[in-house]
Amino acid sequence: MASTVDLNVFSSVPALQSNLGVLSPDQIELAKILLENGQSHLFQQWLGLGVDDKEKLAFFEQIALLNSSYPGGLASYIKTAKELLADSKVGKNPYDGFSPSVPSGENLSFGDENFIKMEKRGVVEARNAAFVLVAGGLGERLGYNGIKVALPRETTTGTCFLQHYIESILALQEASNKLASDESQRDIPFIIMTSDDTHSRTLELLELNSYFGMKSTQVHLLKQEKVACLDDNDARLALDPKNKYRIQTKPHGHGDVHSLLYSSGLLHKWLDAGLKWVLFFQDTNGLLFNAIPASLGVSATKQYHVNSLAVPRKAKEAIGGITKLTHADGRSMVINVEYNQLDPLLRATGFPDGDVNCETGFSPFPGNINQLILELGSYKEELQKTEGAIKEFVNPKYKDSTKTAFKSSTRLECMMQDYPKTLPPTARVGFTVMDIWLAYAPVKNNPEDAAKVPKGNPYHSATSGEMAIYRANSLILQKAGVKVEEPVKQVLNGQEVEVWSRITWKPKWGMIFSDIKKKVSGNCEVSQRSTMAIKGRNVFIEDLSLDGAVIVDSIDDAEVKLGGSIKNNGWTMETVDYKDTSVPEEIRIRGFRFNKVEQLEKKFTQPGKFSVED
Ligand SMILES: O=c1ccn([C@@H]2O[C@H](COP(=O)(O)OP(=O)(O)O[C@H]3OC[C@@H](O)[C@H](O)[C@H]3O)[C@@H](O)[C@H]2O)c(=O)[nH]1
Numbered sequence: 001m002a003s004t005v006d007l008n009v010f011s012s013v014p015a016l017q018s019n020l021g022v023l024s025p026d027q028i029e030l031a032k033i034l035l036e037n038g039q040s041h042l043f044q045q046w047l048g049l050g051v052d053d054k055e056k057l058a059f060f061e062q063i064a065l066l067n068s069s070y071p072g073g074l075a076s077y078i079k080t081a082k083e084l085l086a087d088s089k090v091g092k093n094p095y096d097g098f099s100p101s102v103p104s105g106e107n108l109s110f111g112d113e114n115f116i117k118m119e120k121r122g123v124v125e126a127r128n129a130a131f132v133l134v135a136g137g138l139g140e141r142l143g144y145n146g147i148k149v150a151l152p153r154e155t156t157t158g159t160c161f162l163q164h165y166i167e168s169i170l171a172l173q174e175a176s177n178k179l180a181s182d183e184s185q186r187d188i189p190f191i192i193m194t195s196d197d198t199h200s201r202t203l204e205l206l207e208l209n210s211y212f213g214m215k216s217t218q219v220h221l222l223k224q225e226k227v228a229c230l231d232d233n234d235a236r237l238a239l240d241p242k243n244k245y246r247i248q249t250k251p252h253g254h255g256d257v258h259s260l261l262y263s264s265g266l267l268h269k270w271l272d273a274g275l276k277w278v279l280f281f282q283d284t285n286g287l288l289f290n291a292i293p294a295s296l297g298v299s300a301t302k303q304y305h306v307n308s309l310a311v312p313r314k315a316k317e318a319i320g321g322i323t324k325l326t327h328a329d330g331r332s333m334v335i336n337v338e339y340n341q342l343d344p345l346l347r348a349t350g351f352p353d354g355d356v357n358c359e360t361g362f363s364p365f366p367g368n369i370n371q372l373i374l375e376l377g378s379y380k381e382e383l384q385k386t387e388g389a390i391k392e393f394v395n396p397k398y399k400d401s402t403k404t405a406f407k408s409s410t411r412l413e414c415m416m417q418d419y420p421k422t423l424p425p426t427a428r429v430g431f432t433v434m435d436i437w438l439a440y441a442p443v444k445n446n447p448e449d450a451a452k453v454p455k456g457n458p459y460h461s462a463t464s465g466e467m468a469i470y471r472a473n474s475l476i477l478q479k480a481g482v483k484v485e486e487p488v489k490q491v492l493n494g495q496e497v498e499v500w501s502r503i504t505w506k507p508k509w510g511m512i513f514s515d516i517k518k519k520v521s522g523n524c525e526v527s528q529r530s531t532m533a534i535k536g537r538n539v540f541i542e543d544l545s546l547d548g549a550v551i552v553d554s555i556d557d558a559e560v561k562l563g564g565s566i567k568n569n570g571w572t573m574e575t576v577d578y579k580d581t582s583v584p585e586e587i588r589i590r591g592f593r594f595n596k597v598e599q600l601e602k603k604f605t606q607p608g609k610f611s612v613e614d
């Protein structure tokens with residue numbers, strides 16, 4: 001029980017004092033924390049004992065959650081908020097004293113000797129990795145009503161992002177376990193960070209689909225909590241406009257993943273199990289797993305503590321720039337500078353043109369695709385010091401130049417890629433640059449905004465995201481020796497895109513280039529209007545001439561030769577307007593749908609050797 005002396009703090013807040021009788025000792029402690037941190041306004045409108053008592057208890061339940069889900073609790077949140085709001089008010093540059101330069105890192109080029117070597121090394125390492133998907137965001141820019149991981153990655157097979165991610169991890173797991181020197185079998189852990197906005201729908205998607213073939217014990221959902229909103233520069237917490245017994249909350253950002261992993265106890269378990277790597281990735285990059293094996297190989301070869309995946313970046317593109325920041329006092333770090341900060345930073349440090357392309361036609365700063373590979377041992381050590389807290393920022397929209405009032409409440413935010421900011425100078429922080437066509441095609445923008453993207457910059461839309469899958473698969477097969485016809489240009493939802501043959505395959509068919517090459521032989525050609533979906537593991541493309549649509553599915557014990565001349569009317573593409581609400585949302589945001597006129601579809605459910613020929 002709180003002592004009488006302690007209770008004196010309440011005498012200046014009669015509305016709270018008169019209600020102490022309904023509160024538990026723990027709740028009284030929380031009330032004290034609030035008062036000590038300048039939050040007495042929260043109780044101003046409280047009614048007397050006996051009125052709304054349930055709501056008052058619910059208020060303290062929320063306070064308890066806000067307090068326990070933030071490293072250092074609410075007191076620490078409010079203290080940091082005051083500091084950051086004061087910095088923001090005087091316009092302090094977060095990079096004060098640092099000058100930016102272009103860092104050097106690993107450059108991989110698809111299909112060459114080094115790339116193939118890195119991919120093979122990556123597969124060996126995969127069983128020592130845990131995968132972490134951050135999927136707590138609502139995707140406000142996309143404006144899609146469902147959860148983003150449920151969107152089809154491509155609509156030829158309709159496979160959603162989450163299914164593709166899981167099947168990719170399982171394919172890596174199997175390939176990696178085969179190479180294990182001690183023949184032990186490991187299940188790669190898969191963590192999904194959710195939020196109140198995405199949690200139940202993510203869980204439902206997994207359960208309805210039997211976890212897409214993964215063991216349910218292999219998958220862990222960690223839900224991030226929102227943080228309290230702030231009303232003014234004194235970091236007074238904002239009350240929910242609809243309920244005076246509730247604090248208004250907003251998302252804290254993907255940086256929460258570190259404190260959640262820390263408090264989950266999983267890092268400990270993973271170290272004990274002999275794991276070495278934690279790979280973080282985002283919700284809608286359908287090309288990501290093309291880049292994973294090689295970049296994991298780079299991490300292992302270079303013994304990087306931190307490896308960020310990057311692609312060449314167009315100036316002003318909404319992806320962060322990987323930058324070397326050198327301080328006047330000699331310190332330096334390689335870190336993501338977020339896309340809204342890069343231009344002001346450059347202008348403030350002697351680059352009057354800001355964020356512009358150089359002679360290569362790209363920004364000199366590699367673009368961060370927010371796929372991070374962290375070395376588990378050093379990661380756990382660091383989190384033990386920080387408890388997973390990540391450097392935060394605040395971005396208030398002020399009412400006027402006095403910067404005293406906000407247009408709407410703000411909150412602290414954090415980003416997972418800011419993790420290296422607290423690392424000692426001895427940490428090995430690197431990055432790996434790959435081709436855009438191979439590694440990055442996120443689905444973030446709604447059709448209207450995508451159509452307004454400056455010419456030459458990527459759209460990051462559902463349209464471009466799907467087209468990128470076909471382009472990447474076509475280019476990979478081209479490099480494996482298949483004559484895939486050149487694409488045609490088409491305008492879909494106001495965006496000019498290259499339409500390549502609609503080629504898709506399951507991850508187990510080919511995760512790395514050397515495996516794919518083994519599955520392709522002879523003289524093969526695929527016309528631009530063709531569709532090819534390979535769903536079986538042991539399907540061998542041999543002397544194939546395809547002009548139409550073919551779908552092959554087979555069990556692992558069936559060896560299938562896909563060859564000969566296949567010609568049919570195939571699947572045509574029909575344009576759809578994104579405003580046409582008679583078409584399902586996940587289709588109309590792409591601007592097209594398939595008319596499945598004719599196809600050759602074969603399924604092999606018995607062991608043996610077969611061939612698909614027309
Ligand atoms: O609170 C949050 C916010 C976001 N997220 C997740 O974090 C991921 C990234 O979110 P967004 O797509 O909004 O991120 P942004 O597009 O603003 O920028 C991000 O991706 C591109 C990179 O270049 C940027 O550096 C990176 O911050 C998504 O998977 C999203 O679901 C959370 O899990 N929780």
Ligand SMILES: [Mg+2]
Pocket residue numbers: none
């Ligand atoms: Mg965002």
